Amino acid sequence: MSLKDQTSIMLPAIEAELKHQIARFDTPRTKVFHEMLTYHMGWTGESSGMEVQGKRIRPLLVLCAVASCGEQWLRAISAAAAVELVHNFSLVHDDIQDNSPKRRGRLTVWKKWNMAQAINAGDALFVISNQAMMDLSASYPPGIVMRAASVLHNTCLDLTRGQFLDMSFENRTDLSIEDYWPMIEGKTAALLSACTQIGSILGNADDAEIEQYRIFGRDLGLAFQIQDDILGIWGDEALTGKSAASDLVEGKNSLPVIFGISQKGRFAQRWAASAIRPDEVTQIAQMLVDEGAYRFSQQEAQRLTAQALDALTKANPRGEAGKTLFELARKLLNRES
Numbered sequence: 573m574s575l576k577d578q579t580s581i582m583l584p585a586i587e588a589e590l591k592h593q594i595a596r597f598d599t600p601r602t603k604v605f606h607e608m609l610t611y612h613m614g615w616t617g618e619s620s621g622m623e624v625q626g627k628r629i630r631p632l633l634v635l636c637a638v639a640s641c642g643e644q645w646l647r648a649i650s651a652a653a654a655v656e657l658v659h660n661f662s663l664v665h666d667d668i669q670d671n672s673p674k675r676r677g678r679l680t681v682w683k684k685w686n687m688a689q690a691i692n693a694g695d696a697l698f699v700i701s702n703q704a705m706m707d708l709s710a711s712y713p714p715g716i717v718m719r720a721a722s723v724l725h726n727t728c729l730d731l732t733r734g735q736f737l738d739m740s741f742e743n744r745t746d747l748s749i750e751d752y753w754p755m756i757e758g759k760t761a762a763l764l765s766a767c768t769q770i771g772s773i774l775g776n777a778d779d780a781e782i783e784q785y786r787i788f789g790r791d792l793g794l795a796f797q798i799q800d801d802i803l804g805i806w807g808d809e810a811l812t813g814k815s816a817a818s819d820l821v822e823g824k825n826s827l828p829v830i831f832g833i834s835q836k837g838r839f840a841q842r843w844a845a846s847a848i849r850p851d852e853v854t855q856i857a858q859m860l861v862d863e864g865a866y867r868f869s870q871q872e873a874q875r876l877t878a879q880a881l882d883a884l885t886k887a888n889p890r891g892e893a894g895k896t897l898f899e900l901a902r903k904l905l906n907r908e909s
Contacts, residue, residue, distance in 0.1 A: 573892040573895075573896065574896075574899070575899040575900055575903065578636070578892070578893070578896045579632060582631075582632055582635050582636075582645065583628060583632070585646065585649055586628055586632070586635070586649070586652055586653065586656070587625075587628075589649045589650060589652065589653040589704075590656060590657070591615070593650070593653050593657065593700050593703070593704050594606070594609050594610065594613065594697075596700060596703070597609060597696065605689075605692075605693070608681055608684075608685055608689065608690075608693045609693060609696060609697065611681065611684070612660060612664060612681050612693065612697075613660065614626065614676070617678070617684075618678065619678055623676070624676040624677065624678055626676075628656060629764075629900075630652075630656055630659050630763060630764065630767050631653060631655060631656045631767075632652075632900065633764065633767035633771065633789065633897075633900070634648060634652040634655055634767045634768075634770055634771040634774075635648060635649070635652050635771065636771065636896050636897045637767070637768045637771025637772050637774075637775060637889075638772075638775040638893075639775070639891070639892075640771075640775065640887075640890055640891065640896075640897050641772055641775025641776060641777045641781070641889070642775065642776075642890055642891070643774065643775040645893070647711040647774070648708070648711070648771065648774040650704045650705065650707035650708055651704070651705060651708055651720060651770055651771075651774060653701075653704045654701045654702070654704035654705045654724060655701075655724065655766060655767050655770065657697045657698070657700050657701035657704060658697075658698065658701045658724065658727070658728060658731075658763065659763060660697050661694045661697035661698040661701065662694075662731055662735070662763075663675065664682075664690055664693055664694035665694045665735075666735070667680040667681070667682060667683075667690070668680075668687055668690055668691065668694075669739060681693050681694075698728070701724070702721075702724075702725075705717070705720065705721045705724055706721070708721075708774070712774065716773065719773050720770045720773045720774055723766050723769050723770050723773065724766055724770065727762050727763055727765070727766040730757075730758045730762035731758065731759065731762055731763065733754075733758040734754075734755055734756070734757070734758020734762060735758070735759065737751075737754060737755040737758060738755055738759065738825075742823065742825070744825075745833065745840075745843060745844040746833070747825055747830050747833060748830065748833075749827075749830055749831065749834060751830070752825070752830050753794075755825075756793075756794060756797045756798075757790070757793075757794065759797070760793045760794070760797040760800075761789075761790045761791075761793030761794045761796075762790075762793070763793070764789040764790070764792050764793035764796065765786050765787075765789035765790035765793060766789070768785040768786060768788050768789030768792075769782060769785055769789060771785065772785035772786075772887070777887070781887050781888060784883045784884070784886040784887035784888075785883075785884075785887045787880075787883040788880050788881075788883040788884040788887060788901075791877075791879040791880035791883060792876075792880040792901055792904065792905070794876045795877045795880060795905055796904055796905065798827050798869055798872055798873040798876065799873050799905065799907065801819070801824075801826035801828060801869060802827075802828065802866070802869050802870065802873065804818065804819035804824065804826055805819055805820060805826070805828055805857050805860065806857060806866065820848045820853050820856055820857065821847070821848050821849070821850055821853065823847060823848070827865075827868075827869045827872065828865040828866060828868075828869045829843065829860070829865070831860075831863075831864070831865040831868050831869065832860050832863055832865045835863045835864070837859075837863050838859055839856065839859040839860055839863055839865075842856065842859070877905045880901060880905070881898070881901065881902075884897060884898060884901065
């Protein structure tokens, strides 16, 4: 079964479970609150639909990991919903912390309603994610449920650590490569690692396999973030959907930027002087190429991609779901948007 065929079966089930979980707020007194959540998830409001719902990569990873261990993925559907709810809780709060007025071309929840209500909406998504994990008790013994839930809870701690580092780095111009890894490992990598680890736990894999699934998700997340950093400076705007100038103009501490700073050359001097202007972006991006930042970032992405695929091989994923996991990983690691 191809990735397209597998996702065409799993995605409707994921969406139905997410709607079921969020329906906890579909009561007469909280209709508007429920609307905030369904709007953020891309189901309601202007321009609603698949284009603004996100790719649901995280729940797909959970379910494919379960199935690749030989278990029925539908038993784990509430865990798949839980990781997607955690992801979306972080997005609602990130939009506030980053002062972002739009997400996927639409007004963010805080901009459409207000900041206080958006904080509460993010909190609601976080709480529902925990309730969704507890729903696993209908299909799994308590020990398995607790082990999977513990992974998600520890991941949420990692997400807050990563976000703290990200925000605390915003006004620094002295960052090193050593500063970069803990930041992204506490963000993108942490949640992808949780997806594959939780999926293998719910797939009843042995401890050695679970560890390889965890490493696979972590290195997949690290490589994914580096590729995102590369696209944020040199990506095709028509494919990424955002200006290639934005990461430099916004002063994002991406891997190419931090590498450029470490070279203490022309780029580092310009970066430390003042904010990058939009009309300078092409010149600054070329500086980074000349000083080796593009090459270094590509090499790191390739190194981590190889490590991720090696860990997945060692995890011994079985059947069509195992093939789908490899296909999904390669699709994520070779994307242009």
